Amino acid sequence: MPEKIKLDTEFITLGQFLKLADVIQTGGMAKWFLSEHEVFINGEQDQRRGRKLRSGDIVQIPGFGDFLITD
Numbered sequence: 001m002p003e004k005i006k007l008d009t010e011f012i013t014l015g016q017f018l019k020l021a022d023v024i025q026t027g028g029m030a031k032w033f034l035s036e037h038e039v040f041i042n043g044e045q046d047q048r049r050g051r052k053l054r055s056g057d058i059v060q061i062p063g064f065g066d067f068l069i070t071d
Helices: 013-018 027-035
Strands: 005-008 011-014 052-054 059-060 063-071
Touching: 013 027, 052 063
Parallel strands: 005 063
Antiparallel strands: 011 052, 059 063
């Protein structure tokens, strides 16, 4: 069962999401984290920290968990 992450806005970037989900400590770590770890959004690998995530998207990070974006 994926962990639910609630949005207060229309979308969130992947970099902001990583901090919100407590995967990284600071926003500045996003670029490094994405270069070192695989991240899958809706089953497709994506390493762009500016990628917009919206309600209904599923983010999978092996070793960290699965997350469902909700509004």
